[in-house]
Amino acid sequence: MDFPASVAGAPLLSGEPPFRVLLVDDEPLQWTLVQEILSGSGFELEIAADGLQGLACLGRSDFDVILTDRRMPGMDGDEFCRQVRRQPGLAMLPILMVTGSTASSDLLAGLSAGADDFLGKPYNPVELLARVRVAAQRKRAMDQLDNTESTLFALARMVEAKDENTGDHCSRLAHKAVGFGLALGLPSPELQALRRGGVLHDIGKLGIPDHILLKPGALTDEEWAVMRQHTTIGYHLVSKLRSLRLTAPIIRHHHERWDGSGYPDGLAGEAIPLLARVFQIVDIHDALTFERPYKPAFSEAQARAILEEERDRGWRDPALVRAFFDWIGRDPGWADPPASPTDDLGVQLYASLSSAD
Template identity: 70%
Template sequence: MDQNELIRRLSGEYPYRVLMIDDDPLQRLLIEEILEPPQYHLTYAPGGQDGLDWLCRAEFDVVLTDRRMPGMDGDEFCRRVRSDLGLAVQPILMITGSTAAEDLMGGLSSGADDLLRKPYHPMELRARVQAAVHRKRITDQLDSTESTLFALARMVEAKDENTGDHCSRLAHKAVLLGLELGLSTAELMALRRGGVLHDIGKLGIPDAILLKPGHLTPEEWVVMREHTTIGHQLVSQLKSMRLTAPIIRHHHERWDGSGYPDGLAGESIPLLARVFQLVDIHDALISPRPYKEGMSAEQASAILADEAERGWRDPYMTRRFLDLVRRRPELASMSTPQADPANDDLGVRLYASMTRRN
């Protein structure tokens, strides 16, 4: 074993976990010869249903499936993986003997990520598998990083016993406003993430200031305001947070330039930050606290309208938001929508596992 291979194995790169689905024993023997241990760990399933069962109880870097199989064929298997199991990013490499364009398109449209035609060269199979493994492991690392950030953000929220499910409410309401404004899917996802992550920088604020029951001194406010730049630094290196990072940094800017941290004014404030801050302020106004009662929807709307007139808020965005509040009374509700377990849970399950008491 050379030094590079030793380093790869010690770093956890090996083995590549491969699930092979094929009813042909000869094809199995062929792939076993090509994908040899210790670099590959091959699990065999003789049919589509067996493959689904394996995916329910184990994780794999890549799935190899034949297209033509009795019972459940490769196309149906792919559809079931994507829909029934909800594994949207599981790499699937489909192997087919067909060269017909409609068959190839059928395999891709059913959910396969890549197609390999028989007969294939062993080096081509290994190259395709390694490329799929690389994508899968990068995705896994990204998912782990994001989930940890979301869980940490919920720990910040949990320090204040009075905020309740503030983060989850903001994630939900910000998306509703984004839909009203016709924002793109990527922008809606950024707003949803911003709902949870907007105050993550408070991890760097001393508890003596963060949890102080009375008013902060001018010196303490200087420290408190650093949470926007701290949060931005925590997430800005993640490409998936490209649209969310400006929300975290700029959701306390004001239309007239009197906000922080950068004193941006007007349309120089990122659009998503202007959208998000309206939802954030509105939720804070209607939420009860030990030192105040929650305002009615009418009172909160009046304050936002006044702040827009004073030059603190984007006047157009404020009008759109207040119109939405009039049409959607649930925006003034303190209830939290149930999370969809098939989607990104924004750290709910990870945070729950970190704080669960036996």
């Protein structure tokens, strides 16, 4: 079947690429209508005559929006949506489904299959243009957010790489913190925050001079005052990102103490955010059980004794210390590394940056 592969629209702003729209529809008349509506409005349209062709297009190109008919021969719109949502990286790609039905059962089936919104047939040109544009702008905003997060994760990896003695500390913390969070019954958003905290908790060390950060010997009081600023520097780096709203307090408060003697804010007891208290126990335990320039790797028994001593001194949340050792005692695989990197948002970008000429 012959049909035009693409129709280019004018860029939205100088230097900004047009929104890329994939139209999946078996009716040539609809191709023409959508081309006329979107042409010259900052869109680039690619057409697939059925669901299988649509999946093939998604496999070779990136798009900002999918516009799909619901009733098509072979793979209908609902099944096409399900197939799209199963593809890696396409969970957030906006899908607008076109249907002539107004039955609530049909609309519910489309939403359940993965559609984000519906457009009625016949098209209202103004509505079609507005809906597609809003969906595409939202997708670009999400892409920008992903890029910002990825950059932060890559920078955090570079901080870790400066210190050859920490090894895979960040990846271990991300994995173990999530495991502890699961044992505590924390909900998914908080588990995600712990995962991100594992990688980003020391990102504020970007602002610490190397002669202090990498000093082999003990720090002076003045140098410690500078080093402690990494918590607030890191907090300010991420606090404006809504997606890191739950992670930012981990970065700021993971050096607070239960009795209020920690930093940067001297918070005490339950005034210290729960996720920061959960994270710091995992962080301390990992630091104790791995070798550092100033200490050997301690045994599990030694690490437990030190953490319990800190609990008795009033530094750690007693209930969480007890819960931590209960967890690792009943789960023999608690420290097993994940099958794939837990900081996937940044690990590839870090690799590309660190290997660049």
